[in-house]
Amino acid sequence: MQPVEYAVAVERYLATAGLGAGSHRVYRIALASWAWLLVERPVPVGRARRGARPPVVPLAVLEGPRAAERLAAALARRAADTDPRTLNRELSILRGAVAWWCAQGWIRTDPSAGLRPRDPAEEAVASPQPLGPEQLRALFALRLPLREQVTWHLLHETGGTVGDVLSLDVDDLDLPRRRTRHRPGRPVLHWGAGTARLLPLLLVGRTGGPLLLTDRRTATGTPAADRCPQSGRGRLSYRRAAELFTAATRPLDPGGRGWTLRRLRPAPGPGARGGRGAG
Structure with a gap:
């Protein structure tokens, strides 16, 4: 049966991914982070993250004419909160899950296809506005x-x-x-x-x-x-x-x-x- 909720789709993907215990935990955390981002809410950090329940997100949020735009905005928000290597790892994990969901026929298109990983070298030379x-x-x-x-x-x-x-x-x-x-x-x-x-x-x-x-x-x-x-x-x-x-x-x-x-x-x-x- 096709899952309706993003969280259920995540669990089914993880169950078939053949990951070790450590990688399984990393993947789960990364995919949970995207749930917060997809509904334009900040990802909890530190103690607030332990035990925090991700929001309920319909899997259909990854389909439709605005899906790619929504995902690009989520990527930009995450880029402001984390380092390039972590961001790229989380994007890679999401892409793997989305590709699997597409293969199951649960979503028809891949909204992450146009997203570009961040170049750590470019990020290192970027000049964000210093605090006043x-x-x-x-x-x-x-x-x-x-x-x-x-x-x-x-x-x-x-x-x-x-x-x-x-x-x-x-x-x-x-x-x-x-x-x-x-x-x-x-x-x-x-x-x-x-x-x-x-x-x-x-x-x-x-x-x-x-x-x-x-x-x-x-x-x-x-x-x-x-x-x-x-x-x-x-x-x-x-x-x-x-x-x-x-x-x-x-x-x-x-x-x-x-x-x-x-x-x-x-x-x-x-x-x-x-x-x-x-x-």
Whole structure:
């Protein structure tokens, strides 16, 4: 029998996909994300995502003259909330499911056919509008965990990429000089007073490992370089950092979508603070 609901079609697809347990979970999360996007609602993140029930969406939403347009708009909304690699993975998963549904005759056309994966290199050089002074004041006034405060101050004051900041280890830091130590092939990051005030608090009791950590202990088999030797917690991922920032900034965004981490990079010019250097 042809399913009426998107969620039922997802379950039938997953049941035949021959996926391992880990991949099955990733596919389910990705396809559930599209359910929120297809009805123009933000994808829950962090704790709000655990146990959240996706909206009921008719499978027919993927058919009709506006199906491709609706899906393109959903892709654009998701692009504002996540990194290119995650977005491309989620798009690939959706395309696989849609192709299977078409083969079953449940939908007649593929509305995802015209969607183009995002090029991570293009995304890296894109220049989203930096947050203005009023937006930054509102952001830094939020009462949030110390890890998030350090992450955001570092991104804004150093001008480093998200990858630069998330890859930092405790022993990369030269606290008295407000900079990172020189490492071959890596930029030297300089920070300002906000980061200098917060970093010592984050480092209490820490002797090594990644600077920015997950909330929980990492999985067995995680490389030692990505695990805190004291707590066993892992290195914070790009995806999780982006989710946390978007969720925290939704109340500050008039559009209600939240901001992306790249908007924390300072505007270019002589007034920009901190910065990257060659050491």
